[in-house]
Amino acid sequence: MTPDHRDIELNQLDRTRSLAEGSSFTVRGPSRASDHADHSGSESPGGGLKARVGRFIDTFRREDPENYAYPIHGVHRGSVSGNYDPPRGNGFGGLAPGVQVVRDHQGERYYDLRTANSKTASTLLARELKGRHLQMIAIGGSIGTGLFVASGKALSEGGPASLLLAYMFVGVMLYCTVQALGELAVVFPVAGSFSAFSTRFLDPSWGFAMGWNYALQWVVVLPLEIIAGAMTIGYWNEKLNRAIFVTVFLLIIVIINLFGVKGYGEAEFIFAIVKVTAVVGFILLGIVINIGGTPDGGYIGGKYWSDPGAFNNGFKGTCSVFVTAAFAFAGTELVGLAAAETANPRKSLPTAIKQVFWRITLFYIVSLTLVGLLVPYNEPRLLSGTSVADASASPFVIAIESAGTTILPSIMNGVILVSVISVGNSSVFGSSRTLAALAEQGQAPKIFAYVDRRGRPLVSILAASSIGLLAYLANVEAHGTVFDWLLAISGLSSIFTWGSTCLAHIRLRKAWEYHHRSLSDMAFRAQGGTIGSYIGFGCNALILVGQCWVAIWPIETPGKELATPTARAQNFFLQCMAIPVVLIFWAGHKIWYRTSWYVKVDEMDIDTGRRDFGRLGIIKAQEEEERQSWPKWKRVYRVVC
Structure with a gap:
């Protein structure tokens, strides 16, 4: 095929096929010279063991931008520098008229926003994720200790009604947020996603803070999930050394990520199927247990909502559940981060984004409703865990054990084991891609931008994985305290990420209107529009305020009163550590580069990295024509799916 200046290929569509039904519309990833070398080498006479080893080693070398089989219009990957002036226009990589470089003209230090946008738009990451990968990542990608284990502490502090209300509140907020993220990521499937969007549309310093905030969030989650897996093994045999399983789990996670984005996608596809099946199974089993369907159990119904009650610790108890809910939902936004490595974001992302509705409704709201019906909030085992990683305090396991079964609790613990490996896998993916994007934008050491010939951010993967070594603290008596502080860094991180996305x-919508663009030019639009984003942003702000209130005036647990000012200060930072971390990153970057307070609308770049869907109008018309032939139930179904 003759190289052209776009990264999309549109084949002729007949009138009976649509993009949503799997048409031939594709977005091609970079065609690397090394890929051609692999194929040719395997058929050559010298393709023996030595040659194969040589080719394997060669894949770890840095990818040369000149190996692209075709150029990306407007983004000259190998020549971006401080004086870079890419062409203006409406094509992929062009710059909107009026875009200015964010500089301090009174000093030598400045942040080149134009170059940062260009580099994230021309990422060397491999585009190998498919629609099925994104859908399973969206549905079950981050189901882990946040749902299965940490919900126990939330139930104990707030009661079943508070648990349900808080998760519903965060669910509504997250649905609005993910819709906004979907629009951003489909129009701009650039590397770094969250930090790149904040840098481009809000403020480079805030983008810097959001990037490091998100990277740190996932970096500290990795050892937390690994130690959770090691402690889960103790359910079967407490005498085994946890360090053995820390090593095993860490190796599994590193190996999966070294297979590249396709390995990550396939692993998450399998993990998500296991987790989704387990949650559905628990829902069915929970209904049976609740109505007295087990041999040793009677009808339970809603008696635990009356005794000991639906709420615990009043409104403050409800507010205390918010941060746990945010921790449980963290990872839903990974579909946006994966857009830069997706073969066809126009087709795959909208479907994956819509799956979030079912994940929130079915896997969180329904399952936690049953947990609240089956486990009273004063159940002693809810507080028996030594840390947030201890699966012995899982309300899911407690609910099954209370029914008198012996095999099913082991199965549930096995699912928790799969879940922690899955979330650990996602943590390396999320942190490594964010570190690589930060380096591309000049916001992290350049070495993190190293991408090898297989499209893997190799240095970032290894750096993120190395933090997993902290999991060896599992054998230290004070490991609970250590991981409380690690969790403090990531606890509110998602709130900042989601709020900034909204x-x-x-x-973006303001800039789109300023440049006289039509919303019909967008390949995907958020269902709630800007109203949904305002709702999402407002909900994030309320959660942040509520968490600060609970941190300053905490819930007093009998026997654990915070009597001294030092204890209260420590509790505050354990609850709100993310706030000073974000502010320090933001202020440091702002002082160093002395950037303006925000990016003005007329300076926003809405072209660099934008997917140029040349025949979008024709495709949408064909989709609409086909949609009109569907029965009403299918049209409603496709709105949410």
């Missing part, structure tokens, strides 16, 4: 979407 705000970036609002700013």
